Structure formats: structure tokens, C-alpha cells
Amino acid sequence: MSDDPTCGVAHGHAPGEPAADRVLVAVFASPVAAALLRFGVECGFAPVLVEPGGREVDGLPGGTTRLTAVPAEPHADVVVCDHHRDELGEVLRDALATDTRWIGLMGNPRHEGPHVAALAALGVPPEEVARVHRPIGLDIGSRAPAEIAVSTLAGLLADRNGRSGGQLAR
Template sequence: MSTDPNCGVAHGDPAAPVTDRVLVAVFASPVAAALLRLGVECGYAPVLVEPGDREVEGLPVGTTRLAAVPDEPHADVVVCDHHRPELGEVLRDALATSTRWIGLMGNPRHEGPHVAALAALGVPADEVARVHRPIGLDIGSRAPGEIAVSTLAGLLADRNGRGGGPFGS
């Protein structure tokens, strides 16, 4: 009989409860909804930050909806839309919180628009550097669910001190 707890979980033993994870998806979108649904499966409490009045379908039951990123030390914050005009202000305010991790989705081949937006607000370069980009694992994601899987896998790798690459690398 194996003493590996992960093996037992795979065979139906209950996993140790996770009670201190908060996943904050910023800006309502299909990707945000998919990310929060998968996050619940991984033990995260779901939070949607939407400073506007945009609606999104498919949020998990129990999602807390806020206008700003909460000051929560166990939170992982994922900005799901880098085209929103409020991007700079939302990130500036998020950087002022005690959140564990802040990341921004976007094409890694281009400088993120957050850099200029935060600089225009007077945010120092060392603070701007706290915003992770790119985020997630490079799996060629295209659909909202795939992007959510990639992003959540990257977050879990970071939380668990892993690089997120293939086994053996």
C-alpha cells in the first residue's frame, strides 16, 4: 500500500481541505468565468473584480463580486483583459494590497500595456515588475477553458514551488 497522499486522492480518498486560497479574476469575461470555475475545483474561493457593470455568464456559485482587488494575503490575482481603460488604476490599487501574486494575461511577444499605464500613474518600475507576464503554461491555449487551464496550472506550480514544465525538466 502506498503512503503517497496524492495516490490515495487519485483513488478516491478525500484530499486535505484547502482553506486559504483566494482566486481573483479581474474584469468580467468568458476566460474569467472559466478560470474561477476551475479555481473552485482546486480549492480557491472565487472572486470577480469588475469595476464596471459588465455581466458574465457561468460564474461558479458563491463567487464574490467586488469593484476592487481585496487586500487578501492568500490571493492570486489574474487580470483577464489587458485592453480595459481602467487597467492602470486597477493594477496600481492591486499592487498596494498584500496579495500573494498578481499576473496579467496577454501576448508575451509584446510589451504589456500595463507597463505604460502604470508608469503614467507614477508607479515605480520595481512595483511594475511585480506584475507577472506572461502567465500560465505555454500549451497553445485558444479557447477560454484552455486559457483557464494554462493559467491555473501556472498558479499552482508557483504556489507549490515548481517550474511548471514537463516532468523531469
């Protein structure tokens, strides 16, 4: 057996303990949010769904905390899963006011995100708006909710681990 601890985890010889400092916050109930939280649990994240409108979604993992606002959690990665919601500006403004680790917004990278105008209208300074990551995830051609979740989670893990998330060296 190799001395590489990662190899040991892959073969079940070393404990793959979940990190105690990982919280994944999916904002706005959707199939993508449910998939993101399910896969997040597998990667050691505590799952949180923020849904200010009270919408429901199927497929959330057991133990998901449900809130109406982004928690002030320094270990949290916040992923806004719908950029068409009327509450987008307020939710992002409030998230930016917390000490959360990372905030990202899903959406088409070829267009300016609607969060820019929404936050400007609420008086949020440009340097704060710039803290919202967009686009997010790895460019793998995602289309289905599970694919979007995998792409997003891979990007978050790369960021947490100080990696670019690019192609592996050959």
C-alpha cells in the same frame, strides 16, 4: 494501496480538502474569467470576480464574491483577464498597493504589456511594475477560454507549490 498521499487522493481514499488559504481573484468579467473561477473552485480556491465597470458574465461558479476593487487579501492570486480595458492601470496600481500574494496579467508575451505604460503614467515605480507577472500560465498553445484558464491555473498552482511548471520528468 501506495503510501503516497497523492495517489490516495487520486483514488478517493484520502480527503482532498480544499485549502483554507486560497483565494482566486479574476479581474474583468469575461468567458476566460468565468472558466478560471470555475476550475479554481475545483482546485480549492475561493472565487472572487472584480469588475469595476459592472459588466456581467455567464458561467460563474456559485458562491463567487463580486467586488469592484481587488481585495487586500494575503492569500490571493490575482489574474487580470483583459489587458484592453481602460481601467487596467488603476486596477493594477490599487492591487499592487495591497498585500496580495501574486498578481498576473494575461496577454501576448511577444509584445510589451500595456500595463507598463499605464502604470508608469500613474507614477508607479518600475520595481512595483515588475511585480506584475506577464506572461502567465503554461505554454500549452491555449486558444479557447477553458484552455487559457487551465494554462493559467496550472501556472498558479506550480508557483504556489514552488515548482517550475515545466515538463514532467520521465
